[in-house]
Amino acid sequence: MLANLSIHFPVLQVVVPLMAAPACLLLRQRGLAWGFAVLAMLVAFAISVALLYQVIAGGAISYALGGWEAPWGIEYRVDLLNAPLLMLVSGISAIALLAARTSIENEIPADRHTMFYIAWLLCTAGLLGILSTGDAFNVFVFLEISSLSAYTLIALGKDRRALWASYQYLIAGTIGATFILIGIGLMYVMTGTLNMADLAQRLPEVSSSRTVFTAFAFFMVGVCLKLALFPLHLWLPNAYAFAPSVVTAFLAATATKVAVYVLLRFVFSVFGYEFSFSHLPLQEILLVLGLLGIFAASIVAIYQTNLKRLLAYSSVAQIGYLILGISFANETGVMATLLHMLNHGLMKGALFLSLAAVVYRLGIAQLDQMHGLASRMPWTMAAFLIGGLSLIGVPLTVGFVSKWYLVSAALENGWWPVAALILIGSLLSVIYIWKIIEVAYFKPVSATTPDVQEAPLGLLLPMWMLVLANLYFGINTELTVGVSQLAAASLFGGAP
Amino acid sequence: MSEFGLFNYWVVMLLMMIGFYIVIAQGNLVKKLIGLTLFQTSVFIMYISLGKIEGATAPILIEGVTLYSNPLPHVLILTAIVVGIATTALGLALVVRIKESYGTVEEDEIHAKDESC
């Protein structure tokens, strides 16, 4: 039975959380719903691990939904590029969901917990669907599933500003999605197909047409709105700052990564390296925006006193690094981007979960209330410390590995100044992380610090799972680096 | 209908841009959402125009007709309309809650209230 099922893993990966969501509504009891959701996510995670090994062993898997072959039906396609991301998304979602039960106790009214878990499952399923699909329009549909549920999750935040943040995200996200829809429509006009592999074959014939150029432009702007690239990032800080803490951990670790994946997929697989980088000044645009993003966001982050907001700006900066890797337009650069997507997911997950613990005890993650917090919540702050070191890029953490490859990709192009700028950017992150560490570890406990205990195990365990993953993948880089290398090679090797 | 040429598309683009303008230029949250539906509906019109073949008929097969318009854009837009109403409903629900907790649905007043606290 299991062997039989294994050929259906690409679709089960998405369908398990998707169908678990309405099933949760039937359970009508928040504890049960939580247990069921966790179970579904663990199954999804197991499937994603199995898929990754299937892909490593046997190459890309194509799955024809409804039994209709590719350009007529919708195809699911799992390859080296998306398999590790499937694992990241389902893994982080499962771990954050484990923490959710404890964390949302104080943040969300009890009667909304079931809705919260349902929206969570839907959001995960949407993200997984975007990753695995091989059909351009299907990307749009699942993008909307994940976005709509993300708006809901964010709006459930305690502060009223969560509502406003969610509304702004809704407007920005819908404009982005509509732009993507226009882009897909224009691609379809010129090729008559919606399947990505088919598009990749048929686009080169018409690549000199103005319509394809416009399609590319609209698609890119739409995706960049979704992934919060520097000048289009305005929705992100508020959304992350006011969302329930676990939601921030989940979205920061996964949602923007998935958008970066869509960018990579379309730039390299669908439009092709040739079109994206030879016909268009994409390289220069991405380079400038990436660098601007890193510096502007890091500098703003330094001045923040709300830690969730601080890390949100840091996320915008990290997206700059991801885009920078793409802008190098060489194999090492793309590999660094892929690696950093995984690694950044792990470290932001860990960081935001430790903040969730802080919020759980303190009610808010404000810098001036954290004097000497490390003595009160040693495990939580230790997790934060390791996550922070990883964010800076200290050796033996995942952050170091991806920074290393990013710098070497810059050097490969002979771009010394860019490599230097990356290092300076890391220094900026040292500043804002140090600011927190200093307060939590070296300031004496003051009157403003509430008298609190260590966070409960329900939060500590998931948090430390991610922290250990940060360390493990920082030391044993075989899997992540190996897969990223292969995936980057496949992107440059031609068809997906 | 070939007199249309590309003119048809240009009108649709104009419609899209009017909707887009409402979304980004207006300060009232409900008005923004109205603009958003306008924007989306106009994109739907673009898709449907793409599927039209001159002299063809609706893609519901009957005997004696061989030329049908393209059904695929219709299918895509059916899905997109549903996505559109889902977004509108959620957006309006947010507006209702914003009105309840801020007491206003004007963008600048909300900004002012956020800064003051």
Place this chain on the structure above:
Amino acid sequence: MTILTTYISWTFLVLGGFLCISGAVGLLRFPDFFTRMHAASVTDTLATALIILGLLLQTDAWMVQVKLVMVLVFVLLTSPTASHALAKAALHGGLKPQLKIARGSNKAGQQSEAEA
């Protein structure tokens, strides 16, 4: 189809079209709300009935005929009802100036005076 039914159907269609336009002109040109309402709702119902009857005579397919009759019944039920509800609501709104709706109907009053 016989010549006679064709002629009858054409007459219905043309008459219906004429009523449509005259009703709409009334809607646009008449001085105040209630006269506009009168012009619109009376012709609306009749024109719809005429045009649908005209179409009914044009087809032999019974399914189409049934659907047309359904549409006719539906419109004949809803159109006057909607007008009635509207008129009542307007009257109600206009008669109680302490309600905010009064703002609208005052304007209408001023407008009609100005036009007269």
Place this chain on the structure above:
Amino acid sequence: MNMETVINMVLLSLLVVTAIAIVRIKDLFAAAMLAGIYGLLSASFFVMMDAVDVAFTEASVGAGISTLLMLTTLAMTGRFEKISGNYRPRLALVLVALTGALLIYGTLDMPAFGTAAAPVHEHVAPRYLNDSYAEIGIPNAVTSVLASYRGFDTFGEVVVIFTAGIGVLALLMRAEKPTPRTQTPTASMHEHMVLRIVAKMLIPLILLFGLYVQFHGEYGPGGGFQAGVIFASAFFLYSMLFGLSEARKVVNHVVVQILAALGVLLYGSVGIVSLMNGKNFLDYSALSADAVHGQHLGILAIELGVGITVTTVMIIIFFAFSGRNQIEGEKD
């Protein structure tokens, strides 16, 4: 120039005029109504473009549901837009002009409107028109593509609607409250006897029509989504005329929520059943020994799932909005 072209041009011009009027008008009630007209006009345009199914949906959604929802919201948030000077429409205008210029630029290489030889009509689409009848056995090619060839998109669509229902519920849900007994449910409709009598006649008709649309989708325009909206609209009518608390008595909200979930699950389980029978997810030919018959069964089942979810989610959304509205009203 034939009549069709004239109608197209008039409809397009009316769309433009309506859109501009919406930009300028400050009365949001009027703007919402004009948005309804915009939906109606675009639906008419879809009919001219041979997209009857889309016209069906747009008429019920664009002109119906979304207008109603906007009006409910406006009843709570206030009728007039604030006129303020500190917006910078010029910046927005520049941005919009740039985007528009890029779009126009993009159309320049597009095949002219209505060309049969355009690439859109060549690669994938012909198969749907030529083979769908043999492969699926129903005349409505749109339903074939929607429910079978691209059935997974439609699954996504149902989930989107479900997500919206969950979102609205999570945002607007109130803890169980005692229903106010003192307030007569009719207070706001001012004893509209005529309306109520007519509505009582209409509602069975509407429900019957919904059933017809639900099961006729394979042969003509219609299907689960449209039927769902029509069903829901009967409940809207009831709740608007007889009061929300009366309507809540007719449809219990727990049952409605369970049905919404069951609709999605029904759709999904059709896919699971095909998995169990050794075919791919949503491959309906696995449902019966005869492949075409299986497709038929599958489409019937998933359309039912769509219909159930759409009806119930629309009811959930509408009741959630009007529930807020009523409470707002009672405060006064």
Place this chain on the structure above:
Amino acid sequence: MFTVAAAAVLVAMILALARAFAGPTLYDRILAVNVFGTKTVLLIAIVGFLMGRPEFLDIVMVYALMNFITVIGILRFFEYAAESESADETIKER
């Protein structure tokens, strides 16, 4: 002959739309919307015959239905808004 009817209905639609823009009261607009909706119903019915496929009259039913429900909805929620607005005002006046 369908052409004549269609043209007449189109003209009526334009005039109704003009009234919907002009107002001046909301009731005028509602009236115009109602008339506009009925005319659209007629237009689509005629277009079905004009294009030779009159079997799609189901759409016409939906148009008529939605038109009715929208008008009822507008009246209903307008009354709500008016009531709560006037209530706001009386509170302010106090």
